Amino acid sequence: MRISKKKKAREILTILKQLYPNATCSLDYETPLQLLVATILSAQCTDERVNKVTPALFTRFPDAPSFAKADRQEIETLIHSTGFYRNKAKNIQNACLKIVNDFNGNVPQTMPELLTLAGVARKTANVVLAHGFGIIEGVTVDTHVKRLSNRLGLTKKDNPVQIEQDLMQLLPQPDWENFSISIIYHGRAVCNARKPLCNQCQLIHLCNHYTAQ
Known part of the structure; x- marks a missing residue:
């Protein structure tokens, strides 16, 4: 039947x-911003590879302001092995610029606001909401x-x-x-x-x- x-x-x-x-969640992170960045990096890349890259990345750039004012080539160098590194570095920096300028340096906690960030579609937004804030949106x-x-x-x-x-x-x-x-x-x-x-x-x-x- x-x-x-x-x-x-x-x-x-x-x-x-x-x-x-x-x-x-298989990604290693301590803050919602780190989770956001790690999830962007995970596109077309394994979580295992991302977790090898992010310790040095997050030591160098611990928050949105530091990513926003970074030399993008330095970000590219640190994330190179995750693939599509130029586009990912651009999205990470632009997302952090918007977080600094529009959200007081804090990752937003709603789906519509997250979707305004560079490199963020519903997949990334759902991960950040669920594991960063305990909000089950989708x-x-x-x-x-x-x-x-x-x-x-x-x-x-x-x-x-x-x-x-x-x-x-x-x-x-x-x-x-x-x-x-x-x-x-x-x-x-x-x-x-x-x-x-x-x-x-x-x-x-x-x-x-x-x-x-």
């Missing part, structure tokens, strides 16, 4: 909570969430914003970020892009991708 998509989503959530009870959609949500049949969308809207309709709001983090863990450990380990997957009975093979 086929179950509703909402019931399926909640069963997936329950299993993920059991599999990854200690799942949390579902963070990265490549893992996108891939697994499609494979599991929770959405057929390709656009991250549309995927987020579908998932928000299926899951209880307090669990939106927990779902994202847990499914990212599962995407890394089991349901990878090229060779998913279906024989090791505890979501296999709920997976459209597996049954379609």
Whole structure:
């Protein structure tokens, strides 16, 4: 018997909570500003690589004013190994300039305000709100969430914003970020892009991708 998509989503959530009870943000940070910068750096880059770069970066530039007045080439040098370093350095500096000029040097705590910052789309804003301020505003959609949500049949969308809207309709709001983090863990450990380990997957009975093979 086929179950509703909402019931399926909640069963997936329950299993993920059991599999990854200690799942949390993999980026290392101490302040909301550091989390914002680390999340910008994580685009097209692993969290592991970002965590190798940020200690020296945050020692040199501990807050928004220091990033805002920095020599951008120095930022580029420190973040070079994360890829797309010129664009990331530009976004980080411009975001920090706006934080200094418009938000008294503090990272804003609302989705509309965060989206005015350079380099910040809903994915980054959701991470900062959830892990920097404990505000659950939406579902963070990265490549893992996108891939697994499609494979599991929770959405057929390709656009991250549309995927987020579908998932928000299926899951209880307090669990939106927990779902994202847990499914990212599962995407890394089991349901990878090229060779998913279906024989090791505890979501296999709920997976459209597996049954379609």
